[in-house]
Amino acid sequence: MAFFEAALSRWQDRDADRVSVQLAPANLHWCSDHALTTIFDTAKRTGAKVHMHLVETERQAAFARKHTGRTAIGHLHHLGCLGPDVTLGHGIWTTPDDLDLLAEHRCQVCHNASSGLRLASGIAPVTEMQARGIPVALGIDQSNIDDDRDMWTEMRLVWSLHRQAGMFNPRPSPAQVLQMATEHGAASTGFSGRIGRLDPGLAADVVLMDWTEIARPFVEPRTPLVDALLLRSRKGAVRTVFVSGEKLVDGGRVTRIDRDAVMAEIADRLSQPATPAEQRAQEMVDRLMPHLEAWFRAHPDQGAFAPYRYNLMAEAARGGEG
Template sequence: MSEEKTGAGADCIIEAGTVMTGLAADGRMQLRHDVGIRVEKGMIAQIGPLEAVGYGNDHLPRHGSAAMIAMPGLVNSHHHFGLTPLMMGVPFAPLELWLPRFRAMRPVGPRLDTLYAAIEMLESGTTTVHHIASGLTGTPEAWESSTDAVLGAYQEIGMRTGYSFMMRDRNVLAYEPDSAILAGLPADLADWLKPRLAAADVPTAEYMAFFKASRAKWQERNPLTLRHHLAPANLHWCSDDSLQMIFETARASGANVHMHLLETKRQAGFARARYGRSAVEHLAALGCLGPELTIGHGNWASESDLDLLADCGCMVCHNASSGLRLGSGIAPVNAMRRRGIPVALGIDQSNLADDRDMLLEMKLVWALHRGTDLFNDRPDAAAVLQMATEHGARSTGYGGMVGRLEPGQRADIVLLKRESVARPYLHPDTPVSEAVLHRAMKDAVHQVFVEGHKLVDGGRVVSIDRDAVLREIAERLAQPETASEQEASRMVARLMPALEQVHRDHPL
């Protein structure tokens, strides 16, 4: 570890030849040139000529150089776990036939899994993440142990974090009641599934009590780097009573809500079949739309759905790679932007390269929403960068704290090597934001700071022993599968044809 990382923010001076501070009201990226950024206790205290910023501050550590481009740390507003399903042998399939296969994935433990994802994010310039745990099972003691391991890992490596856990109280296996699906399975397969479903069958009130206790334990101790949010899993997974309790708790505690919604065509069909209206219309009827809500995905939102979301001040987190890789759909981002709906970006389970590279994800988002009209209102590079910074900061609970490089903001800063972006030549008329979005790859990331602490140096995480983490993961997974892991693989292989038939028998 190159420098001591403590709970308090660092003091330092960071030099850059160009600073991308954030978007102005007219949508243009604001720039500063040949400046120093003075960081005091993790906050940007001053940006100005290096001589002025450095005056009287010779004692401060100095980073960067005039050969660097500084930008706000990127935000991954929708993340689940580290080792990807592809890495763990799960083939790609439509979402409904993909998620059940996760039950056969081998675990490496929440700490190692979290650190692996955090290494990938930091080394590609992501400084803030919303970690949406797939769900809490077992006893409250197990919930606490798992949550503590995840949050402890992010604190260990130094990332700024939003945290939530997905909640379901119905239809875990498909869109039909679990009891009906279990009744149609062979007895031994149903007997294997029942205790696993029961472990996640928790009254919402108990989850709310745990949320409050964990929030008091972690967020109040780390108010600058941790936020607790609530994550009802999806409309077909949550009863009306559960949803209303979750939103009531969120509003009383000032927490954000992140809800998967309208990710797939079948999810949209479920709402119509069950309620006779769209999923967004149903949430509106329940009083569950508001500025605290981020819709995850929103691929199948209609024009009227978007009007409702805009009127209620909701956000959307666009998970472009996920929608394409699983065949789930493409979010109508341009229609969202026309209505003033803030759009954040998430990498979800992984991006097109099966990692957590937000620099790559932004390129996809830009290309995906070009449209085919000659005069189309399409997002430019600056708008996509805002999605991955300022809008993401709001969704993850850090609005007004990170996402811009200005005095008063927390010092989450990425330094890119200009030579990597401009190699071998870049015309001076090319906007910096366009050059960064289209040309910056992971090899351009030189240093990454959170709260002024240097977490990445020379493109590699230095706040922990990254290579030791990777070795330990490899060693654990090199061990022979246990008897229970082998059984899980056999049972899931038998389960999948049955679930496929359930979906065929109940088209939406």
């Protein structure tokens, strides 16, 4: 907490328009109840936002049931640790009652679609969240679908992933997905009401795209603009970016740094031989992994609520292993 207090003191007045210092308890299974209540009490006292990864995996959901007798979100509610300044990362293994609590306390959820697929964690019940009015933001959790950090690709994935079969099943519209990436993203970062929309009085955050790149070779004239943007855009079409009126991308190139030089330096540093400490750590992982896998196979989880059929595949596979 001392580190947080120092960071808050350093940054809250220095660059408040662009920097938000938040508290981030790692997860329910890594925090005691005392740690959680201390963190959330500090957030209320200082006005800081809280971002917490929660029920990303079936195992995490099972841990909460076993050790608290409640769902993870139910336990946070019991501790008084839910509220409008709370964003929950992932929220994949949430129950309908969990979603009701999130809506009641006006929490946000950060949806990391690529991460859930790549790590085989599951798919979050986004349409059910939206039906309850829960603001859902978009993230990648450092693991987007093809390692290029293209948020347009991520938006397309989210739009496609939640198009459930059937003519009349609810599904997010392109406009809703764009809102997830902008306005709802702002709400989850502590800048709600200041960024996320093109409105008078808000920060001049603007992205200009090359329409010829998006429309090539043809876009039906009746296609809504937002639909075309969502379904066709890629980061390569970004030409100019303003943040609070400052031009940070010009002609597709970052203005504040030499991106090519930075990428070359990263490649050089990461290509260096492993240090003795790194080698020892990798050897330990290699030795431990077979034992971890054996333990997980011997202790299957059961009874987790699966909001998507995709998630149920985990239960089917687990049954086969047993």
